[in-house]
Amino acid sequence: MNVIQTKPGTQDTGNPLQQLGKFGQSPWLDFIQRSFIENGGLAKLVREDGLKGVTSNPAIFEKAMGHGTDYDAQFKQIVESGNTDVSEIYETMAIDDIKAAADVLKPVWDETKGVDGYVSLEVSPYLGMHTEPTIVEARRLWKAVGKPNLMVKIPGTEPGVPAIRTAISEGINVNVTLLFSLDAYKAVLEAYIAGLEDRKAKGESVSGIASVASFFVSRIDGLIDKKIDERVKAGDSESETLKGLRGKVAIANAKLAYQHYLDVSASPRWKALEAAGAAPQRLLWASTGVKDKAYSDTLYCDELIGADTVNTMPPATMDAFRDHGVAADTLGANMDQARKVLAEADRLGLDLPGVTAKLVKDGVDAFADSFDALLGAVAAKKAAMAGDLVATSKFSIPAELDGKVNEALEAWRKDGTVRKLWDRDASVWTGKDEASWLRWLDIVDDRIAHLSELTAFQDEVKAKGFTDILLLGMGGSSLGPEVLAETFGQRAGFPKLHVLDSTDPQQVASFERAVDLAKTLVIVSSKSGGTLEPNILKAYFFDKVKKVAGDKAGAQFVAVTDPGSHMEQVAQKDGFWKIFHGEKQIGGRYSVLSNFGMVPAAAMGLDLKQFLDNAERMAKACSAATPPKENPGVLLGAFLGATGNAGRDKVTIVASPGIHDLGAWLEQLLAESTGKDGKGLVPIDGETPASPEHYGNDRVFAYLRLSDSPDAAQDAAMKALEAAGQPVVLISLANTMQVAQEFFRWEFATAVAGSILGINPFDQPDVEASKIETKKLTDAYNQSGSLPGETPFATDGDFAFFADETNAKALGQGDLDAILKAHLSRAKAGDYVALLAYVERDASTIGWIQEARLAIRDALHVATAAEFGPRFLHSTGQAYKGGPASGVFLQITADDAADVAVPDARYTFGVVKAAQARGDFDVLAERGRRALRVHIKGDLKSGLERLGAAIRKAVAA
Ligand SMILES: O=C(CO)[C@@H](O)[C@H](O)[C@H](O)[C@H](O)COP(=O)(O)O
Numbered sequence: 001m002n003v004i005q006t007k008p009g010t011q012d013t014g015n016p017l018q019q020l021g022k023f024g025q026s027p028w029l030d031f032i033q034r035s036f037i038e039n040g041g042l043a044k045l046v047r048e049d050g051l052k053g054v055t056s057n058p059a060i061f062e063k064a065m066g067h068g069t070d071y072d073a074q075f076k077q078i079v080e081s082g083n084t085d086v087s088e089i090y091e092t093m094a095i096d097d098i099k100a101a102a103d104v105l106k107p108v109w110d111e112t113k114g115v116d117g118y119v120s121l122e123v124s125p126y127l128g129m130h131t132e133p134t135i136v137e138a139r140r141l142w143k144a145v146g147k148p149n150l151m152v153k154i155p156g157t158e159p160g161v162p163a164i165r166t167a168i169s170e171g172i173n174v175n176v177t178l179l180f181s182l183d184a185y186k187a188v189l190e191a192y193i194a195g196l197e198d199r200k201a202k203g204e205s206v207s208g209i210a211s212v213a214s215f216f217v218s219r220i221d222g223l224i225d226k227k228i229d230e231r232v233k234a235g236d237s238e239s240e241t242l243k244g245l246r247g248k249v250a251i252a253n254a255k256l257a258y259q260h261y262l263d264v265s266a267s268p269r270w271k272a273l274e275a276a277g278a279a280p281q282r283l284l285w286a287s288t289g290v291k292d293k294a295y296s297d298t299l300y301c302d303e304l305i306g307a308d309t310v311n312t313m314p315p316a317t318m319d320a321f322r323d324h325g326v327a328a329d330t331l332g333a334n335m336d337q338a339r340k341v342l343a344e345a346d347r348l349g350l351d352l353p354g355v356t357a358k359l360v361k362d363g364v365d366a367f368a369d370s371f372d373a374l375l376g377a378v379a380a381k382k383a384a385m386a387g388d389l390v391a392t393s394k395f396s397i398p399a400e401l402d403g404k405v406n407e408a409l410e411a412w413r414k415d416g417t418v419r420k421l422w423d424r425d426a427s428v429w430t431g432k433d434e435a436s437w438l439r440w441l442d443i444v445d446d447r448i449a450h451l452s453e454l455t456a457f458q459d460e461v462k463a464k465g466f467t468d469i470l471l472l473g474m475g476g477s478s479l480g481p482e483v484l485a486e487t488f489g490q491r492a493g494f495p496k497l498h499v500l501d502s503t504d505p506q507q508v509a510s511f512e513r514a515v516d517l518a519k520t521l522v523i524v525s526s527k528s529g530g531t532l533e534p535n536i537l538k539a540y541f542f543d544k545v546k547k548v549a550g551d552k553a554g555a556q557f558v559a560v561t562d563p564g565s566h567m568e569q570v571a572q573k574d575g576f577w578k579i580f581h582g583e584k585q586i587g588g589r590y591s592v593l594s595n596f597g598m599v600p601a602a603a604m605g606l607d608l609k610q611f612l613d614n615a616e617r618m619a620k621a622c623s624a625a626t627p628p629k630e631n632p633g634v635l636l637g638a639f640l641g642a643t644g645n646a647g648r649d650k651v652t653i654v655a656s657p658g659i660h661d662l663g664a665w666l667e668q669l670l671a672e673s674t675g676k677d678g679k680g681l682v683p684i685d686g687e688t689p690a691s692p693e694h695y696g697n698d699r700v701f702a703y704l705r706l707s708d709s710p711d712a713a714q715d716a717a718m719k720a721l722e723a724a725g726q727p728v729v730l731i732s733l734a735n736t737m738q739v740a741q742e743f744f745r746w747e748f749a750t751a752v753a754g755s756i757l758g759i760n761p762f763d764q765p766d767v768e769a770s771k772i773e774t775k776k777l778t779d780a781y782n783q784s785g786s787l788p789g790e791t792p793f794a795t796d797g798d799f800a801f802f803a804d805e806t807n808a809k810a811l812g813q814g815d816l817d818a819i820l821k822a823h824l825s826r827a828k829a830g831d832y833v834a835l836l837a838y839v840e841r842d843a844s845t846i847g848w849i850q851e852a853r854l855a856i857r858d859a860l861h862v863a864t865a866a867e868f869g870p871r872f873l874h875s876t877g878q879a880y881k882g883g884p885a886s887g888v889f890l891q892i893t894a895d896d897a898a899d900v901a902v903p904d905a906r907y908t909f910g911v912v913k914a915a916q917a918r919g920d921f922d923v924l925a926e927r928g929r930r931a932l933r934v935h936i937k938g939d940l941k942s943g944l945e946r947l948g949a950a951i952r953k954a955v956a957a
């Protein structure tokens with residue numbers, strides 16, 4: 001704005017700007033910028049040119065804040081003062097500008113007794129089409145600025161009109177923006193009058209309330225002239241008349257609006273309000289910068305000067321008008337000519353109503369676009385300033401996919417879907433019950449608010465001197481805690497966390513041996529409280545602890561469960577030390593930042609404040625106000641969703657050794673959330689990365705890299721994959737505490753990907769199916785003392801092979817080698833092979849399954865999953881049964897060397913595990929999946945060795 005210069009010698013006679021006052025028009029400035037206020041530029045205009053007001057809009061703030069360094073100092077201070085989201089940053093800075101400008105203009109307000117001296121601040125452009133939120137926002141801004149010379153800008157759209165009436169009736173000064181048509185203006189003036197009448201009816205004063213109606217000018221000519229030019233170019237027979245209308249329609253339209261103002265001002269209805277002290281709602285000419293260089297640059301000033309009006313001019317227009325504008329009473333003149341112009345425009349079919357309707361819509365959209373750009377710039381600046389305080393993501397996407405990801409991001413921006421998501425709008429997904437599953441969005445704030453309960457528990461656990469914590473749970477209730485245990489290890493002065501999520505009798509016995517039950521805190525973790533595994537595991541360990549602690553066993557038990565669950569009743573009956581509640585509106589796989597993760601985190605001695613602050617940082621980065629391209633959760637979700645839709649549905653997770661277990665948690669989040677209705681993402685965790693030729697074109701790679709201790713081989717492999725054109729997202733965590741950020745980022749991304757894939761990411765229909773089949777089998781066992789008989793379709797020594805009829809037919813009657821060859825050779829490009837082992841999960845079985853899966857991957861170039869039952873049933877099991885039918889499944893069961901009894905039940909852990917394997921297999925078969933079960937009799941170790949050799953042989957060329 002320092003381009004504005006007062007011409008020497010104009011002070012005495014008054015330059016054109018100064019002369020406007022003589023004709024009853026107030027010049028306002030359509031511009032705001034911090035440096036311009038701070039360097040005295042604004043005050044100078046007031047002092048020297050008689051400037052009487054300032055208007056701002058989202059586009060103006062975008063220009064001010066989105067570029068340059070004016071706001072850097074305050075920006076830094078806000079970012080450093082705590083966790084803020086981008087809209088809070090924008091608003092703090094915008095409100096400070098508005099307040100500062102209001103202070104500069106306050107003397108004008110005083111002198112003119114509230115006629116002039118206003119500064120306008122617009123409600124969020126995202127609200128333009130919603131009445132109630134607009135009212136709420138107008139009240140909020142009015143209060144936040146707290147200056148008598150503020151005007152809140154509200155769009156004069158159909159939904160805006162009732163908001164204007166309410167705001168006026170509440171004594172809020174209103175600048176009505178985005179007015180293009182006479183009809184819209186009439187409705188707005190009516191709302192103003194009705195708002196004042198409402199006050200009067202309530203016995204409240206109507207004086208001291210100010211309003212302007214911002215009627216946009218140049219944009220109308222912009223569209224009409226374009227139509228004219230097209231018609232002329234096409235050789236329209238009325239070309240000459242059409243050309244004569246260029247640059248005339250907008251002014252004629254404005255003149256008619258002014259006539260309406262005059263008519264209404266003379267009406268008895270208005271006179272009554274005026275007598276009671278009401279001020280008129282003046283017409284303000286906006287959009288007065290000339291767009292067509294062929295016109296005089298003061299066109300929309302010179303022609304629109306009249307009493308009781310305002311012209312808000314962009315800086316360049318103000319400079320031009322000061323320099324060579326002509327101040328004269330023009331607005332009421334040549335009315336016949338104006339009417340003629342409009343009649344001609346109508347006759348020639350230029351469709352002014354259609355043009356103004358389009359301009360309203362375009363105007364709302366354009367302000368939203370500007371706001372997106374502004375918030376995007378704020379977000380980018382914030383991210384740069386945060387450095388590695390927030391884990392970063394970098395995408396490497398081949399061109400053909402990049403377009404699809406960008407399309408998804410742009411669609412999310414245009415449709416305001418991030419805001420809809422945060423508004424819990426189920427239409428983001430399938431429009432079913434999704435809104436009831438979104439409490440995870442604000443659970444971090446909730447836990448921070450209740451931090452003292454968790455830290456008190458932490459202190460008590462420490463004081464009690466437990467040596468171990470045994471957490472019993474499945475899926476969402478165990479995998480989050482497992483990440484904590486694996487990532488952070490034992491903390492000084494606190495017990496060691498062990499997570500048991502198996503019904504394998506050997507595994508149960510191993511865990512029992514690993515802890516000193518007299519000094520162990522047992523956390524029973526089940527959201528529903530009805531899941532079979534945690535219930536029988538609780539029964540087992542409660543019995544065992546009773547043996548060492550007698551009646552005081554309950555004092556070593558804590559339950560984490562949803563309010564009113566069966567587990568809560570059990571815990572109450574058995575006198576558990578504590579019961580922590582989960583949130584019913586959070587599904588298990590989204591529960592890690594609720595008590596399901598935070599209670600074990602507290603017990604193991606994690607710094608909860610630091611952990612939750614980290615999670616909050618990411619939650620803020622993913623906020624409703626952060627546009628998709630800067631929103632880490634949306635970026636990742638769009639990447640996963642759009643590439644998934646393009647056939648790259650195997651999400652291959654590679655994580656640095658220090659955070660390796662994140663993959664197990666991610667598997668359940670992605671697979672359970674998206675793998676349904678025959679669609680979805682199939683997570684591939686723990687596959688050691690290989691050179692590019694080992695992969696097909698059905699993959700995307702997510703590399704979670706711990707910057708302080710990366711793995712060189714992983715780095716090299718991922719670089720090679722990027723170079724080979726595989727889509728890769730590199731997520732860099734500065735330290736292990738940032739796993740808290742990844743929990744939130746990936747939850748958000750999964751919800752976004754679910755929307756793009758067109759599924760409900762919050763149900764798990766196919767997990768339930770397996771549970772039902774398992775229950776049938778355990779019920780049968782309880783009645784008869786044995787599981788229903790089954791006959792293998794083939795046997796080979798210690799191996800027995802089971803399958804449904806269709807699979808059995810496809811696999812034939814051969815020996816181990818032949819059957820495995822027949823089965824594994826069914827895996828073609830784009831398929832995946834999943835090994836599902838129902839055996840103890842320990843170093844040696846993990847080593848075995850890894851070796852087997854890598855042999856398959858390297859020979860067949862297909863994705864592989866290496867899973868242990870029953871834990872995967874609460875995780876990837878959903879996608880295997882409900883997701884894309886591209887899986888080839890090899891289920892591995894074995895005789896149990898020793899079984900373990902379940903208290904008060906006829907069945908044993910071994911029976912439960914067998915029922916789970918069979919139940920799941922039945923559902924896989926029923927879904928037409930390619931599935932084979934191989935049962936190992938006798939010694940497990942040698943059986944696995946032989947099976948491994950057969951697998952390698954089967955896939956060898
Ligand atoms: O509405 C007001 C003032 O009330 C203005 O700030 C208004 O937004 C601006 O004049 C226009 O957006 C500028 O229009 P244009 O030059 O982009 O056509």
Ligand SMILES: O=C[C@H](O)COP(=O)(O)O
Nearest residue numbers: 475476526527528531588
């Ligand atoms: O992912 C959730 C598992 O199916 C366990 O459910 P739960 O927490 O209700 O026991």
